[in-house]
Amino acid sequence: MSSDTIDRVVELLATLPTIGRKTARRLAFHLLRQPTESVQAFTDAITLMRANVRECSVCQTFTDREVCAICASEQRDRSTICVVEEPSDVMAIERSGDFRGVYHVLHGVLNPLDGVGPDDIRLRELMARLGAVQELILALNPNVEGEVTTQYIAKMTAPLGIRVTRIARGVPVGADLEFADDATLARALEGRVPV
């Protein structure tokens, strides 16, 4: 068998995280066996997602609107901001169901080895939001980079007199927030400690 178009699809699929060449090939053949309409629906959904989804102008998470549903909600307490690395972390904490404040998504952490400095994550946007904020909860991943970013934000915000806390170490060290179970996350938020 030789097909440049299949090769191209396999090549592109293999660029996705956790997808190796073998899996990419399997996925490509799977798609080939699907009805044209369902493949079309699939590609349309992806195209639409890419065209419509943007970052919330307030918290920087992914949303279809200018301001995301959480930031727009009257039910949420705007005096408490929970700072996370990725939009997927917002979903994880929302699933735990206990947090009534709002979020701020950094889209990364300080990582000089990968060329990520303070200007490359949404820190400026965070600083601009702190006017009426009383508590900042730092919920970054428990690794070297998350730890240093936590300390950096604590230092940066120290002159503002805001209460800065971090989630408790209920989150297993080395584990991603995204994969912590709901109960663990709820406990971690409950038991937060000053930085």
Next chain:
Amino acid sequence: MQIRTVGLYDVRNHVATELACAGHVNVLTGRNGSGKTSVLESIGMCAIGRSIVPVPDAALVRHGAESATMIVTANRDLGAPWSVKVTVREGARKRIETSLASNATVRDLIGELPMVALTPDHKAITFGAPADRRAFVDAVMAQASTRYRDLLYELRRVLKQRNAVLAMQADDGTLTTWTAAFTACSAEIIVRRKHFIAELAPRVREAYSMVSDGEEAIDVCYRPDTVPDPADVDTVRQQLDEAAARLRAVELRRGTTMFGPQKDEVDLTINGGLVRETASQGQHKSLLVALKLAECDVLLRTRNERPVVLLDDVFSELDRRRIERVMHGVLTMGMQCFVTTTEGDSIGSMVPPGTDIRTVTLARGQMIDSNQQPWRTT
């Protein structure tokens, strides 16, 4: 810990070799290239996540095979079973399965199956540079303490990140924070090294006097960078912070970290002089053996688990008398050992009657002969 079985599948020249192990001494004989060291390499892989010989993982994959798999099953001293399966393949991360986790990391592995190895490469501990002795101390401490193991991983990562900031030769505002993270874990490492070496030194002296007949005064001295006489963690951290402030401009100019525990030295002395400068060949050998016996003792005490001892090709380096004393020390502490040698029956005549010993003869990666208790008849 007692290893019950070792399995090698597509490891070097082994297609599929399965060894049932004796409780005390396992002798692996055969010519060079027979695959006897591969057995020790496989145990090393399952104990500390790498071969006891400094080679890339991919070197273990049998020529023509896609991957190499090594399996060790063992019993902890308290009886619980422990097993590890490691699969390595070229260009991929090695896969580690244990009794506890289906997807473990090397970091999870270290310390679970305490292991002490003596190979011809270990000569560097007494002959080599300060970095070789620091590596020796770090490796023992990482197996002895989970906290220390984690600190080493943290130090390596923080140091790389801090160097990446310094390499820009300009502070983007984060240098102070990286420095604080660096001095925090450095201080704890330094204080732990100090205590560890203070505990190790008398054990090395004791083992040395058992191995050699000499009266030499042996010492192991910690020579930390920046902090000549470390006290408690807080004080050390403060001293490191001061050093960071003092060196800031120079570090930014040179683009790299210029202080810290990655520069620490460990000296070995004999009668007050540096071993690497003044010791005789024989003294080097006795000291190396003494260091390894002290390592066994330290692991046994801190882990509450008898380490497994791997002796690779010791006859090429050590004389019969020293090997006898090593074997005596190992067997007295009740530890299981694996010995590779080209001289098959030498070991058997060195151990006391009643020793559970097994000799396996290998050729081109295959067992050609194994007998259970050939020396019991003495």
